[in-house]
Amino acid sequence: MTPVRLPDAEWQHADGLKSVLAALDDVYGGPRYVGGAVRDTLLGLPVSDVDIATALLPNEVINRLEAAGIKAIPTGIEHGTVTAAVAGKNYEITTLRRDVATDGRRATVAFATDWQEDASRRDFTINALYADPKSGEVFDYFEGLSDLEARRLRFIGDANQRIAEDFLRILRYFRFLARYGGGQIDGDAIQACAAGAHGLTALSRERIAQELTRILGLKDPVASVELMIDNGIFTPFLPELARDAADKLRHLVEREAQFAQPVSLTARFLALLTRGIVAADKVAARLKLSNKMREGFAQRLRAGVPIPFNVRAIAYRADIDAARDAVMLYAVDVQVPECLARLEQWDIPTLSIKGGELIVMGLPAGPVVAKTLQAIETSWVAEDFPDAARQRELAVQAVKAVLSGLD
Incomplete structure (x- = not known):
């Protein structure tokens, strides 16, 4: 040969x-x-x-x-x-x-x-x-x-023995299946992974998080994740897994492809979880995810359901990436294009009015200045970030309202 x-x-x-x-x-x-x-x-x-x-x-x-x-x-x-x-x-x-x-x-x-x-x-x-x-x-x-x-993924020798040597191979199996598979699924390998899933509790949370992150970061991990769910692979380390996790992840991955959006690990993690900041925070703590990822979960969950009118406000309070992920995760299908368009090539602005200007307008120095600035900012965001001239009009109105209340 x-x-x-x-x-x-x-x-x-x-x-x-x-x-x-x-x-x-x-x-x-x-x-x-x-x-x-x-x-x-x-x-x-x-x-x-x-x-x-x-x-x-x-x-x-x-x-x-x-x-x-x-x-x-x-x-x-x-x-x-x-x-x-x-x-x-x-x-x-x-x-x-x-x-x-x-x-x-x-x-x-x-x-x-x-x-x-x-x-x-x-x-x-x-x-x-x-x-x-x-x-x-x-x-x-x-x-x-x-x-x-043949795009066939097989363990060397006995799958149960290979897994018993290192339980991380269970997660590696599904990662390699997502990247290199496509042929016939090895039923014996899947059964061995399911039977050995309890052993994942013996691994460090960091090793599990690393492999899970690699799986979710692949172009299309949906089929592998669905197999993992069906065979109880998540059970030992992710009790917050949503009942419809596979469907939510599939919807997200399809949207990423449809609208040519980059892979967001934060969004893909959230697609797997029951929706709620408490649940997401528990996952972040258990898997020892980065503080950035942990805060990213909270930002996206606090965003609510984006619509074209409020999507820039979401970006202002968090950042562009968080707003874009919220759109991909939670927006109604027909509103996704317009929401994304409103974020495209948009730089988050800064309120130009400062506390000193309010004092010049007659506001007494002290805590009332900060409260008035917050009120002006709220109105400015609600009006979709108008220009400096309108910001000054909002400031004048706010100062007059405060001063009339002080009389």
Whole structure:
């Protein structure tokens, strides 16, 4: 059989990569590219990260890199991973391994020199592809190439065992399914994910949030999320999941495509949840989401239902992104285009009236000035942010009203 060879791609010609590979040359058939760089190049997709596998022990990797004048960073040396930093790029280099013990969260490993043994401990067949940098030959130990061609996602070996080694693989399965799937769904894999979902409680909230964020950030995660819901994957960590979460997410994703809007992780998270600031805040706290995301939830939920008349007011009180997300999530279908148009190329204005001007108009200094400014601002927003001349008219009216009340 004619060997499959890795197509030429721009990333293979990056400055510094050849020097890293030359430094790691050995008698075991390595180094080799592994994982995502091989998979995505075969699919004709762009490659951002290049991982390298080697039979050399981690300390030998460090010594060889440093001897070649390449910065070596022991990023995960206890698990065999060293990062080479050269010419403005990082390359993750990992020694071939075999699992000694696993507990569903992390593994104890021993270093090895057998390529197939290293491949057997990986998660999916399409991630266990290696390529020789010199010849381009692709090494496939578990029929990953045929799975890649069929857009079929399979665990290596027994799915239940792979999941028991690291329960995060459940969420990784649905992420990879959303990105690379499209062929026949592996029923055994889905059953194994459902059976192992309870193990997600053993993982750190940060790891769960990271994977969930990656799933929601994909172009169209709806089918995967629907499978997750149907198989109880969210149950251990997201009790606030809305009953109609799949429908709401589908509606949002369809709107994003229809109106050429960028993916908003904040909006997609909210599409999954029962509507309410308290529920959203609990989710943010449990998953240890960023303060920005947490506040973003509250801004969008406070917005109410946007309509063309109030959408700029929503943006003024929060920001343009929050208003746009509120439109995508909550606006009536027929009003979405006009709401978006009113936000397009609109810069949030600033009220030009200041407290000093109110005092010049006769208002006594003190708390009444701030209250009057708030009243002026409320009227200005209600009138859809008129120009400076109208702002002054509103100020004069407000000052007269206050002074007449003081008489």
